[in-house]
Amino acid sequence: MGMQWLAITFLALPLVVRAAAGGQWCYDSQDPECGPSHWKELKATCGGDKQSPVNIDRRQLHRDGGLGDILFEGYDQAPPGKWKLTNDGHTVMLSLASELASEHIAISGGGLPGRYRALQLHFHWGSPARNGSEHTLDGHQLPMELHIVHINVKYRTLAEAKGHPNGLAVLGFFFQVSDTSNTNYNTIVAGLRNISRAGDSVDLASTFRLSTLLPGASQLSGYYRYQGSLTTPDCSEVVVWTIFEEPVEIGREQLQAFVSTLHFPAVGPALLKMTNNFRPPQPLHSRKVFASRAATASGGSPRRGCCQLVTPLLLLALLGPCTITP
Ligand SMILES: *[C@@H]1O[C@H](CO)[C@@H](O)[C@H](O)[C@H]1NC(C)=O
Numbered sequence: 001m002g003m004q005w006l007a008i009t010f011l012a013l014p015l016v017v018r019a020a021a022g023g024q025w026c027y028d029s030q031d032p033e034c035g036p037s038h039w040k041e042l043k044a045t046c047g048g049d050k051q052s053p054v055n056i057d058r059r060q061l062h063r064d065g066g067l068g069d070i071l072f073e074g075y076d077q078a079p080p081g082k083w084k085l086t087n088d089g090h091t092v093m094l095s096l097a098s099e100l101a102s103e104h105i106a107i108s109g110g111g112l113p114g115r116y117r118a119l120q121l122h123f124h125w126g127s128p129a130r131n132g133s134e135h136t137l138d139g140h141q142l143p144m145e146l147h148i149v150h151i152n153v154k155y156r157t158l159a160e161a162k163g164h165p166n167g168l169a170v171l172g173f174f175f176q177v178s179d180t181s182n183t184n185y186n187t188i189v190a191g192l193r194n195i196s197r198a199g200d201s202v203d204l205a206s207t208f209r210l211s212t213l214l215p216g217a218s219q220l221s222g223y224y225r226y227q228g229s230l231t232t233p234d235c236s237e238v239v240v241w242t243i244f245e246e247p248v249e250i251g252r253e254q255l256q257a258f259v260s261t262l263h264f265p266a267v268g269p270a271l272l273k274m275t276n277n278f279r280p281p282q283p284l285h286s287r288k289v290f291a292s293r294a295a296t297a298s299g300g301s302p303r304r305g306c307c308q309l310v311t312p313l314l315l316l317a318l319l320g321p322c323t324i325t326p
Pocket residue numbers: 131140141142143175176177
């Protein structure tokens with residue numbers, strides 16, 4: 001009896017220690033034991049007070065007239081070479097940083113503290129039963145979210161950028177589901193079946209203009225800005241966030257391809273579908289979320305509500321004299 005206990009203890013101990021110290025993080029859909037509420041045990045930064053994502057409460061925004069249009073460089077040209085699409089075990093990621101081409105894909109202006117070049121883009125999504133965006137809008141999750149990660153041109157490596165509060169700039173776009181496909185997403189969606197297992201990657205047939213993945217250029221003036229973090233460990237608090245008001249349209253079946261084609265890393269024989277790979281909103285604490293000059297919503301009522309009131313008043317004022325004087 002005593003010997004048996006000893007044997008079990010010795011056999012079990014290394015497994016327990018490995019599980020706790022292995023540094024593996026995951027989403028609750030994989031295993032609640034290593035999900036977002038446990039990340040701070042692996043990386044203290046994940047428990048910091050400038051974490052992302054956050055809820056964007058459109059009644060609590062602060063208008064910043066200095067937040068004008070962002071300058072998109074190289075977004076309108078398909079760069080030479082190839083782009084690699086990877087299932088990294090947490091998301092599907094398109095690497096944009098290959099060779100010299102990436103130098104030409106950059107953002108600046110729009111209140112960004114410098115110029116930032118594109119490194120990669122990736123997605124966060126839900127499941128057939130729920131929406132899966134990371135940022136939420138007035139407490140609601142949207143179906144999916146695209147993140148385009150950029151590094152401050154002042155820094156050479158991600159490690160170096162992580163040492164500075166303005167090291168990274170991430171552009172976030174919400175998705176809205178439609179019954180028709182968004183053919184601009186065909187190349188990415190078609191690549192998903194080649195990267196079904198974690199660790200798989202595929203060279204896409206061709207590069208394309210990144211702008212085609214976004215809402216129309218005229219709709220990029222409306223955005224929200226705040227200072228936050230990476231939404232995965234190590235949760236470095238070095239990200240200038242820009243979340244666009246206008247969602248990207250994606251076909252129901254295209255979104256379904258993300259939900260049903262990809263898998264998390266296998267644990268044992270079972271393959272677990274990659275679903276609900278989002279971190280829930282984190283406390284805002286003392287931070288503020290700013291609305292760009294052209295954003296529709298800002299502190300109090302959205303501008304739409306305001307226009308509905310102003311337009312009839314204006315019409316009255318204009319028509320008034322005409323209708324009164326013969
Ligand atoms: C999911 O997103 C859609 C917008 O595309 C929204 O209408 C719906 O209310 C959301 N569902 C939930 C449960 O938040």
